Amino acid sequence: MEISIKNMHEPTAARYCIRCGAAMERRFIASEGRERMVCPNCGWVHYPHLKVGAGVLIEQDGKILLVRRAHNPWKGAWNLPAGYVEIDEPPEHAAAREAKEETGLEVRILGIVDARFFNDDPRGNGLLLLYRAEVVGGELRTGDETAELRFFAPDEIPAELAGGAHDVLIRAWQQRRTGK
Ligand SMILES: [Zn+2]
Incomplete structure (x- = not known):
């Protein structure tokens, strides 16, 4: 069965870091083969869950x-x-x-x-x-x-x-x- 990946990041993607408040950046994490929102200031990664x-x-x-x-x-x-x-x-x-x-x-x-x-x-x-x-x-x-x-x-x-x-x-x- 093919699962659509629409709605995968939004609206749950963190736009600001919950630890330091910096603007988050979307980065491709090669080891996981997908994009995640990452804080460029403190390194916090947002892992959205269902x-x-x-x-x-x-x-x-x-x-x-x-x-x-x-x-x-x-x-x-x-x-x-x-x-x-x-x-x-x-x-x-x-x-x-x-x-x-x-x-x-x-x-x-x-x-x-x-x-x-x-x-x-x-x-x-x-x-x-x-x-x-x-x-x-x-x-x-x-x-x-x-x-x-x-x-x-x-x-x-x-x-x-x-x-x-x-x-x-x-x-x-x-x-x-x-x-x-
Ligand atoms: Zn941060």
Whole structure:
């Protein structure tokens, strides 16, 4: 499979050194065969890493819970309840936290479903981890980041799906359920 390398440096490339504040320079590192941002003053090298997102697959009566985004990117499009994992947080904890924030539901994480790379998010490239979850409490309600919430049957999946691997994961679920 050919992986596109668009979005590889921007917007996550450091333009100023976090140690000394000097302007960073793009240099080709021969031993690694790629360009990196390097501080010409103190030698600090910026190694950008993938952002990690975690989300939940909540199914009830054969339907999947999706949330409609209230903000950009992909404002108005539908995605799985999900968000970025904090630096000190296990991803399954982040998935349950985001489910609560975005849907009002308390969930129990049952296991991982899939993990997908994405390079179409203007905030940076990442990896979205999707966990199967069951509802154990709470009440369905929108949060600060969600304009609308709904369960969709496989043949009701909306056309406007968010990127950042959400579209891929939602269509994969749809395909598993319909066999198409
Ligand atoms: Zn520096």
